[in-house]
Amino acid sequence: MAGALEGEAWRTGFPSGLGDSAEFAGLRDISVEYLICQRDDEVRHAQAIEYLMASLDVEIGPPTPLHAYVLSRLAHAPDFDEKLVLIHWLIEVFAKILFDQLRERFPGTSIAGAMDRIIADESRHVAFGDLFLPVRARTASPAQLANLVKAQVTGMTVMSAAFWLDGFQNAARVLDLD
Secondary structure (H helix, E strand, O other): HHHHHHHHHHHHHOOOOOOHOOOHHOOOOOHHHHHHHHHHHHHHHHHHHHHHHHHOOOOOOOOHHHHHHHHEEEEHHHOHHHHHHHHHHHHHHHHHHHHHHHHHOOOOOOOHHHHEEEHHHHHHHHHHHHHHHHHHHHHHHHHHHHHHHHHHHHHHHHHHOOOHHHHHHHHHHOOOOO
């Protein structure tokens, strides 16, 4: 849960100035509105996880080396399109799988109840990426497409080096690069 909190809390800060940013120029208004809604979901998720951890008297430990790398990679990705793919690949798909596992591990508890609500949001986030990223790839400039491909390869490399989860099989197909 500590790792989940880190991921949720990190995402609340991306992207800053959402909606006003030049990075969003050219995105349809509905996409920008959706990303703003998603950011707000992440704030609620972080608050719910913080509450659960406090009520269970669980402290947040340091991030694992893989988690620290992933968050650093996302924070320092220089290109907006690269960040979109990395967020979908390394954060959203992984988060949904993690929250599914937490719900299954603690059935009938407050943890499972919180995970039910979070999973509904995460499912929507994954679906948005599954729908949006292929469109973005088809309409991207050559430079943007190169960044999308670079991000896809980074995501595949990082996650396959650490572990393989069924959800990543679908994520690998998002840009038809598998």
